[in-house]
Amino acid sequence: MPKRTDLKHILVIGSGPIVIGQACEFDYSGTQACRVLREEGIRVSLVNSNPATIMTDPEFADATYIEPITAEFVEKVIAQERPDAILATLGGQTALNTAIALHERGVLEKYNVELIGADIDAIQRGEDRQIFKDLVRGIGSEVPRSAVCKSMDEVRKTVADLGLPVVIRPSFTMGGLGSGMAYTAEELERLAAIGLEESPVTEVLIEESVLGWKEYELELMRDRNDNVVVICSIENIDPMGVHTGDSVTVAPAMTLTDREYQHMRDVGIQVIREVGVDTGGCNIQFAIHPDTGRMVVIEMNPRVSRSSALASKATGFPIAKIAAKLAIGYTLDEITNDITGETPASFEPSLDYVVVKAPRFAFEKFPGADPTLTTTMKSVGEAMSIGRNFVEALGKALRSLETKSVGFWTQPDPEGATLESTLKQLERGHDGRLYTVERALRLGASIEDVYNASKIDPWFIEQIAWLGTLRQELLDAPVLDEPLLRKAKRAGLSDRQIAALRSELAGEDGVRTLRHRLGVRPVYKTVDTCAAEFKSETPYHYSAYELDPNAETEVAEQREKPKVLILGSGPNRIGQGIEFDYSCVHAAMALRAAGYETVMVNCNPETVSTDYDTSDRLYFEPLTFEDVLEVVHSEQRSGTVAGVIVQLGGQTPLGLAQRLADAGVPVVGTTPEAIHLAEDRGQFGKVLGEAGLPAPKFGTATSFDEAKEIADEIGYPVLVRPSYVLGGRGMEIVYDEESLSGYIARATEVTPEHPVLVDRFLDDAIEIDVDALCDGEEVFIGGVMEHIEEAGIHSGDSSCALPPITLGASDIENVRRSTEAIARGIGVKGLLNVQYALKDDVLYVLEANPRASRTVPFVSKATAVSMAKAASRVMLGATIAELRVEGLLPATGDGARLPEHAPVAVKEAVMQFHRFRTPEGHGVDSLLGPEMKSTGEVMGIDSSFGKAFAKSQTASYGSLPTSGKVFVSFANRDKRAMIFPVKRLADLGFQILATSGTAEVLKRNGIACTEVRKHFEGEGNVVDMILAGEIDMIFNTPYGNSGPRIDGYEIRTAAVAKDIPCVTTIQGAAAAVHGIEALIQGDIGVQPLQALQAALRGDA
């Protein structure tokens, strides 16, 4: 069945900002879709509010709308573009929900737009729990017993029937948001109430508990000729009860016989047919009772999902790409399998390796949050690894996570851990549960004991127990000979793990030296979709150790073109995510175009960088020193390595720079010494001193006494932090000696080897972020961003505007001069990000990072210049002047001076506080500070700041209100500054509510307002009002200092619970008023990035 000829223009809906449960995987899938559709000659329009995505690069679509993904804005795009069809199955739950909303508003009908992939009925059959359950029963399969409840009364009645524990699942939420397991009546009351609240349709499903059952997923694809194939089976090591996104998972399934697997496959195929996913992919989740084999269907996603990204990377079968082709009418047998290049896509991949995915958490960012894993997803990222057996893949996955522990035995056991306490801990899912399994076994637990506590399949437990046997063998062996070393490496043990057992080898370096001397090195195998049945030319590799010293390595020789290795950024975490992947992908594109062979090394399955056709070669490997060094060796053996790029993937590769350089690896760009110069405060201070640039006073302390001395000298408040951090890890503003002492006690635990930095904190300063490029001589300013919140809020959490909205020409010239001085002073060759604070007309340098920053994609989108592409060329020796001639950089000028008519771009951060609860079930505090907490960002772009800001808010939190009640409560220091914005709101018709102190000031300024009770003043107070839905927006600046007073905390968490805008800074309040004015004036239009950028370049 050939391509449909009636589809000439398709609108692709993206997934918006990175949030928990929806990350880079939808950039990966959307990018593939756009690429495929355009190759087929179809006009592609795209809506996505996330500027850090590759898919929103202007060359991936004909018209790219960086606009909020709401029905309202998407309708505007449809009205302007008039597409034939919408493809919403590649943009996660956001796109699917938007498609449903467009249908409900009659937009699809009005503009005669077809939904391709899955139609409305199919989406609803897959998403509506009751319809889905009936459908599964209809095909003779089982589902857990359950009932849909719309009120607490119905919930109680259902539970009386099913008995506890039960699972609570709200309808129409993603990533298991609001769902949980209730073991007791109290938990039921609390969780069901939250679930009803989270569900946009106030509906929860109460379900029989399948806790502890074996959990599986199948990834299926169907074409319009009704051919169905299973791409991948995935087994969750953590059994039912832990969200699959938080589970350690394995592909293919390890503990099913063919009979059970085929039964699952049969049911899966029936389900995709019954639901009616016409074309494309879906994910179906199953649970199997470990003792009886009873199988139930849990749920299905009628769309491409995080698991499909994982399945694509795990098998080499590009699900999203194929889904896009199927959506426009091709059938599976008409599409060639890219990897083999000759066989068709109508087959089921066979794996001759094992894939392990492990989640990465960020509980340290949410103090007080309950780290127990439940059916609500809490992880912020994941790493995938490939090995030739389970333990090899597991070892690689654990070290890919870049947590404190880098595999078993690399950290001391927690103090006081007993067998009993360890087994107890295994009963509930938690971060690092497999470490706990290993510890329990080492403390004497049997496989059965561990199974009884955790319900993890005994096969997996035995694998870990065997590692324990191997550990003993390694400890007992008189010497490490080649066979034993091979055995250990084949079991996935890193040099560091072996070093931890053999102290005489003097650490990782000693193990490596011995290993190399004995010739024990990995071979590189290929992900080829077919277990070597067919020849594959696609160089998608992973390392493996074999016992046989003559085992084949499959890396092809290539000696014509110089090779460049790009080190990626590993698993997403707060502070290091898609933005860095964006830069890595841009480098791959630019260097490929410039005649280099590009080699990507990364371990994040969600990303575009780990797509097998992003670079010329892909190594799916952990980003540790050992693993990277072996990849470099492999590439050097098969050709000439011109350079290794470490400055685009964030702190992960940057942290390897010095050791790689010391090992003789040609690290290109800014030298490791220069990187150190920027990161070492003492040396950096000298650079600034020589250039005559002011910086806040600071000192370096290794003890509390030293810190106190420094703080006394420079004066409170001070900003304290460990050195070498990303995303403001462990950073705090302290206002007095007491909190300083508390901080030092905690911080020295965080990084014992690095001192603590104490900086003067500049209250009420304007923070400025600059991304620049330097070729060693010339400096190109990419963009100057003005933060909307004052200094003190982490730059990653702060919204910012480009061009800067309040800076004058002289301020900008000052920024330019300072940036140039720093770039030259450090010796930057590549990218540089500098943060400044402007206070009383003095430009203080806060910090400089000689690497790609989180804002590189935002700047690139807002200014139409790809900073990362240019940087990668500069690192390989091109000059800025040359790149100007070539056209990669503009012929004249730079991002510091944009044309007057340039649109204003606003970046807003997106927070995930609603996913976390304290063990008592309260929300976690949403107050922002110097430690970064956001997971993603959006961009609003328009002709004026107000409009752009309004868009950014709509895209991140939902629209700002245009009428209603605003509750205001300001810290004393802010009361003067608040008068104008609040007065303006009152003038715009808002009703102002305030607590007594704020109300008094407002009234004195002639602003009518209603006084409301504070939280501790009893019933009917402001928190009750928020929870009752009576308030539309909140301005609440924190009182005084870090210790959030209970009132502010309660107000903010209530706002998070009700999902209403809560502004916590005075500048943010002013910006919100700007935005509201723009909304009230109405007529906010949409415009494609292509047109905006053409105008910027002056070629419109």
Add this chain to the structure above:
Amino acid sequence: MTNAALVLEDGRVFCGEAYGATGVSLGEVVFSTAMTGYQETLTDPSYHRQIVVQTAPQIGNTGWNDEDDESSRIWVAGYVVRDPARTPSNWRSKRGLDEELTNQGIVGIAGLDTRTLTRHIREQGAMRAGVFSGSGLTDDASMVEQVKASAQMVGANLAVDVTTSKPYVVEAIGAKKFTVAALDLGIKSNTPRMMAARGIEVHVLPLTSSFEDILKVSPDGLFLSNGPGDPATQDHAIALTKEALGRKLPLFGICFGNQILGRAVGRGTYKMRYGHRGINIPVIDVATGKVAITSQNHGFALEGTPGEEFSSEFGRAVLSHYCPNDGTVEGVRLLDAPAFSVQYHPEAAAGPHDAAPLFDEFVTLMNEAR
């Protein structure tokens, strides 16, 4: 640690650890890409005299149960895996795979780089090989000699080794609607089960049966099973097939049976370089264009071009199915007689059930012939 070797006739030696029984086993080395179903694979008579390499590395995880055997014993000559399970885990498991291999005297080898081996077989073709361990392990030269002295697969008549010695009956489930004579060339247990589930009483007959023996069961149809060896050696089975075709007795063949039907209608068969062994193999039905994901295990195939129509002594016929991976003919259908066959396994076990409706087609043929 090396105490076992896999020796290929081209002189290549892979070292590993003994797995299952020790000793010497000789056969043709082939690889299977199935990720599940090792128990079914091992007990499939079509693997007689073959040394099977599993490309999936972790084998034995679900142990051995009493329900999934496809015949009364393990038939593979030798077994090659990378990472065998030490302890199995599955609610149906009765014992470990290692134990079962040892009990049945199957010589295996583990721990070698099965991917390098598979790539070698892919490039050089399936060839004779031996697994040597324990007292069987000697110097490379003499092991290679032993391999070279062993029998070739081309020209091997192996079905006689695996066929049942006595006829037996598999009762229909529910009301009996048809009687089928199934010629056992190496039949798998699930095949009669699939037919029984459709109301067919299956008389499984030894390969040596005469056409009179077949007629004695008053069959509504004749079934030709899968089986090992070179189809060119099966003169008797081909003669029986021709008798049935001549009498317009509905006929359905799978795998080896497909090659026999093909030869009966005048098509040649040839030895493939490394065959099709897996449970993920697409087959396209020329008539509908639809794809089935199939279970396959064959080293020989029918000559011809997919979709090709030709005439035979039994009227017109068409090469009805093919594998889009490499264009191999996967089925033949007679247009003037009630007979068809496929090169793959609609009975699955192991493998997907996509092709199961072929048994319904057989039922339709028998219905129409009434």
